Amino acid sequence: MLMAILVMVGLAAFFGALLGYAAIKFKVEGDPITDQIDQLLPQTQCGQCSYPGCRPYAEAIAKGEIGINHCPPGGDSTIQALADLLDVEPLPLDEEAGEHSDVPLVAIIREETCIGCTLCIQACPVDAIVGAAKLMHTVIADECTGCELCLPPCPVDCIDMIPVPQSTDNWVWPEPATLGKIPIKIEVKA
Amino acid sequence: MQFDTRITSLVNDAPDISQLMKQVLYALIPAVATLLYFYGWGVLINLVLAVVFALALEGIALWVRGKPVKPFLKDFSAIVTACLFALTLPPLISWWLILVGLFFAIIVAKHLYGGIGYNPFNPAMIAYAVLIVSFPLQMSQWPGAYSVTGEWLSLSDSLSIVFGQMDADWDAITRATPLDEVRTGLITGQSYQDIVAGDHFGWLSGVAWQWTSLAYLLGGLYLIKARVISWQIPVSVLAGLAGVAALMWLVDSSIYASPLFHLFSGATMLGAFFIATDPVSASTTPFGQLVYGASIGFFIYVIRTWGVYPDSVAFAVLIMNMAVPMIDYYTQPKVFGDSGRAVHGKR
Amino acid sequence: MNTLIQKLWKMRGGVHPAFHKDDSTRQPIQHTAIPPQLIIPLQQHVGHLPDLKVAIGDTVEKGQMLASVSAVGIGAAIHAPTSGVITSIEERTIPHPSGLAGSCIVLDSDGKDDWGNQRLAPLADYRECAADELLQRIEQAGVVGLGGAVFPSEVKLASAGEGNVETLIINGAECEPYISCDDMLMRERAEEVIVGIDILMHLLKAKRCLIGVEDNKPEAIAALNSALETLGAAGNAGHGQIEADQGSNTQLSGDSSDSASLAIQTVSPIASAPRIEVVAVPTMYPSGDAKQLTRILTGIEIPKGVRSPSLGLLCHNVGTAYSIYEAVVAGKPLISRITTVTGNGIQSPQNFEALIGTPFSFLVEQAGGYTDKAERLIMGGPMMGIALPSDGLPVVKACNCILISSRDELRLNDHDPADDERLVMPCIRCGKCMQACPVKLLPQQMYWHARARDFEKVAEHNLSDCIECGACSYVCPSHIPLVDYFRFAKTEMKAQQQAAIKSSQSRERHEFHEFRKAREKAEREEKRRKQKEALQKKKAAAADGKAGEGDSKQDAIKAAMERAKAKKAALKAAAKNKQDNSDAV
Numbered sequence A: 001m002l003m004a005i006l007v008m009v010g011l012a013a014f015f016g017a018l019l020g021y022a023a024i025k026f027k028v029e030g031d032p033i034t035d036q037i038d039q040l041l042p043q044t045q046c047g048q049c050s051y052p053g054c055r056p057y058a059e060a061i062a063k064g065e066i067g068i069n070h071c072p073p074g075g076d077s078t079i080q081a082l083a084d085l086l087d088v089e090p091l092p093l094d095e096e097a098g099e100h101s102d103v104p105l106v107a108i109i110r111e112e113t114c115i116g117c118t119l120c121i122q123a124c125p126v127d128a129i130v131g132a133a134k135l136m137h138t139v140i141a142d143e144c145t146g147c148e149l150c151l152p153p154c155p156v157d158c159i160d161m162i163p164v165p166q167s168t169d170n171w172v173w174p175e176p177a178t179l180g181k182i183p184i185k186i187e188v189k190a
Numbered sequence B: 001m002q003f004d005t006r007i008t009s010l011v012n013d014a015p016d017i018s019q020l021m022k023q024v025l026y027a028l029i030p031a032v033a034t035l036l037y038f039y040g041w042g043v044l045i046n047l048v049l050a051v052v053f054a055l056a057l058e059g060i061a062l063w064v065r066g067k068p069v070k071p072f073l074k075d076f077s078a079i080v081t082a083c084l085f086a087l088t089l090p091p092l093i094s095w096w097l098i099l100v101g102l103f104f105a106i107i108v109a110k111h112l113y114g115g116i117g118y119n120p121f122n123p124a125m126i127a128y129a130v131l132i133v134s135f136p137l138q139m140s141q142w143p144g145a146y147s148v149t150g151e152w153l154s155l156s157d158s159l160s161i162v163f164g165q166m167d168a169d170w171d172a173i174t175r176a177t178p179l180d181e182v183r184t185g186l187i188t189g190q191s192y193q194d195i196v197a198g199d200h201f202g203w204l205s206g207v208a209w210q211w212t213s214l215a216y217l218l219g220g221l222y223l224i225k226a227r228v229i230s231w232q233i234p235v236s237v238l239a240g241l242a243g244v245a246a247l248m249w250l251v252d253s254s255i256y257a258s259p260l261f262h263l264f265s266g267a268t269m270l271g272a273f274f275i276a277t278d279p280v281s282a283s284t285t286p287f288g289q290l291v292y293g294a295s296i297g298f299f300i301y302v303i304r305t306w307g308v309y310p311d312s313v314a315f316a317v318l319i320m321n322m323a324v325p326m327i328d329y330y331t332q333p334k335v336f337g338d339s340g341r342a343v344h345g346k347r
Numbered sequence C: 001m002n003t004l005i006q007k008l009w010k011m012r013g014g015v016h017p018a019f020h021k022d023d024s025t026r027q028p029i030q031h032t033a034i035p036p037q038l039i040i041p042l043q044q045h046v047g048h049l050p051d052l053k054v055a056i057g058d059t060v061e062k063g064q065m066l067a068s069v070s071a072v073g074i075g076a077a078i079h080a081p082t083s084g085v086i087t088s089i090e091e092r093t094i095p096h097p098s099g100l101a102g103s104c105i106v107l108d109s110d111g112k113d114d115w116g117n118q119r120l121a122p123l124a125d126y127r128e129c130a131a132d133e134l135l136q137r138i139e140q141a142g143v144v145g146l147g148g149a150v151f152p153s154e155v156k157l158a159s160a161g162e163g164n165v166e167t168l169i170i171n172g173a174e175c176e177p178y179i180s181c182d183d184m185l186m187r188e189r190a191e192e193v194i195v196g197i198d199i200l201m202h203l204l205k206a207k208r209c210l211i212g213v214e215d216n217k218p219e220a221i222a223a224l225n226s227a228l229e230t231l232g233a234a235g236n237a238g239h240g241q242i243e244a245d246q247g248s249n250t251q252l253s254g255d256s257s258d259s260a261s262l263a264i265q266t267v268s269p270i271a272s273a274p275r276i277e278v279v280a281v282p283t284m285y286p287s288g289d290a291k292q293l294t295r296i297l298t299g300i301e302i303p304k305g306v307r308s309p310s311l312g313l314l315c316h317n318v319g320t321a322y323s324i325y326e327a328v329v330a331g332k333p334l335i336s337r338i339t340t341v342t343g344n345g346i347q348s349p350q351n352f353e354a355l356i357g358t359p360f361s362f363l364v365e366q367a368g369g370y371t372d373k374a375e376r377l378i379m380g381g382p383m384m385g386i387a388l389p390s391d392g393l394p395v396v397k398a399c400n401c402i403l404i405s406s407r408d409e410l411r412l413n414d415h416d417p418a419d420d421e422r423l424v425m426p427c428i429r430c431g432k433c434m435q436a437c438p439v440k441l442l443p444q445q446m447y448w449h450a451r452a453r454d455f456e457k458v459a460e461h462n463l464s465d466c467i468e469c470g471a472c473s474y475v476c477p478s479h480i481p482l483v484d485y486f487r488f489a490k491t492e493m494k495a496q497q498q499a500a501i502k503s504s505q506s507r508e509r510h511e512f513h514e515f516r517k518a519r520e521k522a523e524r525e526e527k528r529r530k531q532k533e534a535l536q537k538k539k540a541a542a543a544d545g546k547a548g549e550g551d552s553k554q555d556a557i558k559a560a561m562e563r564a565k566a567k568k569a570a571l572k573a574a575a576k577n578k579q580d581n582s583d584a585v
């Protein structure tokens, strides 16, 4: 019995040492925490978190001023990633901030209605709308983050949010388990 | 014309899990026959009870977890667990011990971890370990082999003993296993050579045990040939055990048992070919399997020689089960065309 | 004639599915009739969408270029497979696993199959041509890799460079079950294939060529060897100089079998024949993967990220070699390919020389129609092919096989909940997949992490090296569709990568936006400050006795502000019905 205990203890010590060594050897050089948080945010720049853009929100989280659950575009996956990074409990998304949409959206301007007022251009946080005063405006779809900030200023409501169109370039092979034909649920071993 | 595109993988006519499991059962036949010959009905009663209990428990567990019962029962994995467990038990053991053991095997070790494919520990060995820790007395009451005692217990007597209707005269029928005998002999200062000169020792180990071990070896070779298991684990288990044993034996052959004795005693062969190779709880990379197997061999020797239990295969396997994720992580094979690239993506 | 014994290396892993090739090799390659309508997708190759050269309503001749290699990057040209009228250029479903649409040219054929003067000038004396000229021809003819990769051949050859490739490997392994188009091509058009190889060798200045053919195609091997003998003997005898029958071009037009009839007699003897060797490789899936075949033939494993020419190797498919022959010697662009139509859903399985753009249904009709077992349509073979929703889809350059079969014959694992036998069970880590994987991956571990969506771990297990051969799915006793998980993980990882790129671009753009706003504000303030200063100066000056001038300046400002107000009002009027309470500004 004593031997068994000794063996166990020895083994535990051995594996502990190995793990400790691995932890040191494979340690990743860390970015400043604000940068790491900023990396995880979706960069939609929508301001729904009440900060003027993702970076300020990241700074606020880093300072501990606000929780990790105020980013609607990121949704649960961003909250989970932030929780992992900061080693805190994931919280449900703050509903006051807004709703998460599963499909990525992009703004599109109904060109026949547009009056060329330039208001949306000023609102766009990433300068993804082009056009000049009194000329029709257009959204550069590739650069639009889907933040919806251009919707309220438009005096003629000619901007719509549509799902990002699917093409063979951005198509994702369906996950077999989601085909609903497999009676086995995803179980992730902790 | 429109076609259904609901296809995931296109062709598959490889043997499925149930076929693999059935092959494992076939491979056990020689050993079961040998055990029957030496130990009588008790062996068969163990097997039948274990299979019945295992299927019942598996069915209940699946039903409670809301899984499709039929296909999972049909995968034969519970039956294999039951048989392996039953073969490690002393014949004539009480029926309720079998039930308790299988409860731990099927419910705790298997289904609480997520069912087949998710159990980090070998269920049969968990059951064995639990029983031997909790009921050491009952678990070491091995009847003497028929060839030694000359007493053949009838089926009805065997059944009565198992179901507690009749008290066996344990002192009369049990014999120390060769492993026990060697250990106690060595403790009391006898030399190894004197101990194995006893009448029921054969040229490898105990008479009954050596033949049983050979039968397991035969079954195991069939499994390797049929590609149900890979050679890495059994070979490395046996090599690891024999290696340490040989070393110690060379140091002092009067106080350490010979490597052959270790290979053909107790559950070595069963463990090497049937238990350590349980794919779910074993290492999965080729090199990792060698590490895993050799470590099991090493621990079998260490625990057998310096531990207090009658056999150590279960503990050795369970210890190494714990190390599997780490072994797998550090032993990824190099991919095609890759001779110098770091495998972990971190450079 | 080749007594050299080629040492073979053993492939790692691999599987032995039922090959089913005999069904479709009983009949010779058939030329199809001309379908009434062709649907020609623009994107049939790796690279950029080609630039359209025609418009709706145009009448085109056979072989006319419909779209040319994109000006922005690599790609391949598309040609009219027959003569007719472009009736539409629109989005149509294309043969892609997503079932999404892509732009297609719809060509109504006129039945004349008239080349006009579109046939490219035959370069029968290709050995006199500079590599550039040949490359240009290959590009012009829209030749892409026909083994499945559909990578533009010209790009591949040009990037290999002249003289870097010592060993040219020609892939005739065709390891995928059911498919027999390369087999039939080698059997029937071995000489043309050899000429195509000679062109490649000339172009690359390759020292030798190994043609790898699986040993379950003895007829193909024999045909290639005898072609080598005839052509080589002609070369040794030194007779029969190039007699390119240029005049026959136009006469040949209209004949659907033109490529075959512009036969080998127009080609000079092959001096390189002794340096070409046909090697029978053991039948084992996936020996036809380029890297695997390279290893089997030469023992060299091409590491990830290393281009094979840097190791003195280059691999081309036999079909590509044939297309290069057609492009160079026959002046025919890639407007048709050999396609196997097979499976137990087809009355009479066989190979067709099909025009690009031919609807599958037309080919099926030519093959006698469907049997009652036609349950699934797969483009490509059962291991790597893709299931498609409709037989209205067209043959594309990548379409080596149309497999129409019943679910049971293929033993499709489609996870019908009623089908206990093929139910997906949990992974038992048996390692069979690992043993089958030719790339030495650990599919069981990748599967585990892919299911947990831990893509970082999946990548650490070298998912990017997976060739999606499906050997792992094939052997899995738990019927896990491993390769589908890997395809999912790959596309998902790509999408995540794109999203990450986009978000970092957004971050930059946002930063610039903020910077610009700050700068503009600073500029405005600066301006205001200057104006103020100027004003104060002027005021001070006015106080010095020049009163009145400042007033007039202020009047001017007032007027300007009024104008601005009027403008705003106009804007507001334009936004008439809007109930925006806030000021329009």
Ligand code: SF4
Pocket (backbone or CB within 6 Å): C426, C427, C428, C429, C430, C431, C432, C433, C434, C443, C444, C447, C472, C475, C476, C477, C478, C479, C480, C482
């Ligand atoms: S073959 Fe299937 S069950 Fe076996 S390890 Fe691979 S994925 Fe798991």
Ligand code: SF4
Pocket (backbone or CB within 6 Å): C433, C436, C437, C438, C439, C440, C441, C443, C465, C466, C467, C468, C469, C470, C471, C472, C473, C482, C483, C486
């Ligand atoms: S599909 Fe990928 S993981 Fe599976 S056997 Fe082929 S290369 Fe290996």
